[in-house]
Amino acid sequence: MTTIQEIKYQLQQLQEPNQWLEELETDERKGVQLAITQWKKRYAKKQLLREDFVQKKSFDDSYKRTPNCLVAGIDEAGRGPLAGPVVTAAVILPEGCTDLVGVDDSKQISKEQRQHFAQLIKERAVAYSIHVQPATAIDELNIYQATKQSMEEAAAQLDAAPDVVLADAMNLTVKCPSHSIIKGDEKSLAIAAASILAKTTRDELMNELHEQFPWYGFNVNAGYGTPQHLQGLANYGFCEHHRKTFEPIKSMWRDRQ
Structure with missing residues (x-):
């Protein structure tokens, strides 16, 4: 008789339900039944991810005028923090990208998944x-205009010119039709992919800033106003990467004048 450990291993290799699985369900051993239940849970989760992938891809495809139309998704990371840049990314995905099943809004997946998918x-x-x-441009333009400009730059810098642009909640002025998609990183595969590139890039940049300014805790707070960050501001003041139009830096900057 096949051991429970051997069955567990075989189930780990099994990708789709088959006759062997049906026969295995007649095995009354508790360990076998538990292993089957665990496999079914994993399979159901994979099915949900596949369905979500198909929905996101179909959403993007609905904006194609022709089968070969190139759809670019654009998203940002870092509009809300007190310090650091806004990072935007633009992505055009190929037709056959089923290995990107599981790509989602960068806030909805783990750090490890973001790095893998990036x-x-x-x-x-x-x-x-x-x-x-950079923060200087954010202060000069305001956060909305700085983000908009950055998204438009990302679109313009694509090596392949898009036929249509889908941007997460932003009306852009670009050289092709553009659509502002509310909660775009939840609906569009291309926007979700862009959100992952923007987030992972910004996290890397904030980790680099942490090496220069460790007292703010940029490596863990990404520039948001956490207690550690605010304490760093109280003890050391602000640095050149802080946004002087954001409170409390705005008041600190005014007091210095």
């Missing part, structure tokens, strides 16, 4: 670009 997206994309908008 590498895959860069390898699979027809084209992608990343634009970094």
Whole structure:
């Protein structure tokens, strides 16, 4: 008789239900039944991810005027923090990208998943670009205009010119039709992919800033106003990467004048 450990291993290799699984369900051993239940849970989760992938891909395809139309998704990371840049990314995905099943809004997946998918997206994309908008530009333009400008730059820097642009909740002025998609990173595969590239790039940049300014805790708070960050501001003041039009830096800057 096949051991429970051997059955567990075989179930780990099983991708789709088959006759063997049906026969296995007659095995009355508790360990076998538990292993089957665990496999079914994993399978159901994979099915949900596949369905979500199909929905996101179909959403993007609905904006294609022709089968070969290139759809670019654009998203940002870092509009709300007190410090650091806004990072935007633009991504054009190929038709056959089923290895991106599981790609979602960067806030909805783990750090490990973001890093894994970021590498895959860069390898699979027809084209992608990343634009970094510094704090100085945010102060000069305001956060909305700085983000908009950055998204438009990301679109313009794509190696392949898109036929249509889908941007997460932003009306852009670009060289092709553009659509503002509310909650776009939940609906569009291309926008979700862009959100992952923007988020992972910004996290890397904030980790680099942490090496220069460790007292703010940029590596853990990404520039948001956490207690550690605010304490760092109280003890050391602000640095050149802080946004002087955001409170409390705005008041600190005014008091210094």
